[in-house]
Amino acid sequence: MAEENRLLKNVIRLENREKLSVTGVLDVVRFDEFEILCECEKGALSIKGENIHISKIELEKGDLTVDGLITSLVYEDKQLKGSFLKSLFK
Numbered sequence: 001m002a003e004e005n006r007l008l009k010n011v012i013r014l015e016n017r018e019k020l021s022v023t024g025v026l027d028v029v030r031f032d033e034f035e036i037l038c039e040c041e042k043g044a045l046s047i048k049g050e051n052i053h054i055s056k057i058e059l060e061k062g063d064l065t066v067d068g069l070i071t072s073l074v075y076e077d078k079q080l081k082g083s084f085l086k087s088l089f090k
Helices: 084-088
Strands: 012-015 019-022 025-031 035-040 043-058 063-076
Antiparallel strands (some): 012 019, 019 063, 043 063
C-alpha cells in the first residue's frame, strides 16, 4: 500500500464502555484480555480493560474494533518497536 494512503484520521468512538472503534491504526504491538497496545497515526495507544478482545481488525484500512469492559485509553508519545501480529504471520 502506498505511504500516502496510510495517512488516516485517528478517530476513537466508545459505546457504553463496551464497544470501542478506532481508526488510524497502523499496527497492533501486543494484546491480552487486559490490554491492547497499538500504534496509531497520532502515537501509541494503550487500551485497558477487563475481558477485552479484538473483534475486528483491518490494518489495510486502519480499523480496529474492541469488545469488553474498557477502563482506560491512554496515548503514549514513545515509538513502539515490533509487532505482535507481524510476528505471527512471518
